[in-house]
Amino acid sequence: MRFRHPDGTPVHLAYCSNVHQAEDLEGVIGQLSRYAEPVRERLGVDRLGIGLWLARPAVSELAADADALARLKAELTARGLETVTLNAFPYEGFHREVVKKDVYLPDWADEARLAYTLDCARVLAALLPDDARRGSVSTLPLGWRTPWPRERSDAARRALDRLAIGLAGLEAWTGRPVRVGFEPEPGCVVETTEQAVREFGGLDHEHLGICLDACHLAVQFEEPDEALGRLAEGGLPVVKLQASCAVEAPDPADPDARTALRELAERRFLHQTRTATHGSVKGVDDLPEALAGALPDDTGPWRVHFHAPLHTDPEPPLRTTAGQLTTVLDGLLGGPTAVCDHIEVETYTWSVLPRPPADLAEGIAAELAWARDRLTALGLKEDH
Structure with missing residues (x-):
């Protein structure tokens, strides 16, 4: 979906296809008809943005075969879909039975990561709508720490x-x-906006910047206004926002909260967990470690890197950080000028929820409707 900021900037809203299990071109095209087009129809819009995740095998085929690239673009157009952003954080194998820290491989010290990212940029340049001002590609913040x-x-x-x-x-x-945005994430070389300014402040900001993930920001207990101010002072552009929510346990010592958290401690993805006390953030690399006693439960809430659906609450007494996401959106788009123009809803955890939805397209459409409502409340107009 497209919106128009009061300053005239076109703002793109999409959902990320890394929620779907597809690592070759045929699988990617199949997900467009099975999920993306039904999402568009449920929203009642003529054009829907999809932030494609193209695993290494798919990118290799598209980068090497102009006919394959033309086919993908034609499929997008025929289904009322458009792509201005790619998620190039996972390289491949994102839906294996166990992913965990493998999602950070290859890292930016490995030649394969550079080659993959440049191939993604080339593919995206060909997929961009004719009237799109630019494209964006998100990637990992260098590597695991x-x-x-x-x-x-x-x-x-x-x-x-x-x-x-x-x-x-x-x-x-x-x-x-096409700009590339590095995505600070708990546990990585770059976890916070402060570290991002230190690591990326001297780069070419015409082409490189930050992908701000609102879930990660919340898990690290960063205040949105301070974080955005820090990036602005450091001259780091927000290339892309991943509109996402973390899970929060207000009282992690509560037996009901621990029961609900145990249901989220699944084996595929890494769920970094943090708490903040006396101005200091303490954390562990995965939720099972926290539940086993490695994280204090008497100093304040826990926040968990588990991308929760935007529009609904988890099992009580857990809640999400949707309020913080709303503040991030306000900071980026609620002022006189648009600070960011690419927004990607990235809830890739639907399949590992304790009770996965029967209709995934319906859930994705509900998230996008939630995001649309927040954008229009900020004064943006939907661009039909």
Whole structure:
């Protein structure tokens, strides 16, 4: 869906297809008819944005075969879909039985990550609607924090320089600008906006910036206004917002809360868990560790990296950080100028919810309707 900010900026709202299990081109095309088109129909809109996740095998095929690329673009157009953003954080295998820390591989010290990201940018430049101002690609914040010795850090820095050069060359060649946003995430080399400014402040900000994930921001107990101010002061553009909610246990010592949390402690994805006390954030790498006693439960709420549906609450007494997401949207789009123009709803955890929905398309449509309502409340007009 497209919106128009009061300053005239077109703002794109999409949902991320990493919720769907498809790693080759046939699978990607199949999900468009099975899920994305029904989502559009449920919303009653003529055009729906989809933030594609294209695993390495799919990107390789598209980058090497112009006919395959033309086929995908035609399928999008025929179904009333458009793509201005790609999620290039997972490389492949995102729906394996166990993913956990493998989602951070290859990291930015590995040549494969640079090659994959540039291929994603090339594919996106070809998929962009003719009237889109630019494209965006989100990626991991360098890598998992351990091990991250100096030589890997130096290799990643060289890769980012080459990434900026490659994106500039792509723009000169195609006339289509594509920016890459690094996504701070708990447990990674870059967890917070403060670390993002330190690591990425000296980069080419014409082509590189931040993908701000509202769930990650909440898990790290960052205040949205302070975080956005920090990025602005550091000159880091918010290339893309992932509209997402974390799960919060207001009283993690409550037996009912612990019962509900245990239902979320599934084995596929990593669910980093944090608490904040006396101005300090403490955390563990996964929810089972917290439940086993590695995280204090008497100092304040726990926040869990579990992307919860935007429009509904989890099992009581748990709740989500939807209020914080609303504040993030206000900070980015509630002022006189639009700070960000790509918004991607990224709830990839539907299949591992304690009670997965019978109709996934209906759930995704409800999330997008929730986001649409927040954007229009900020004064944006839906652009039909």
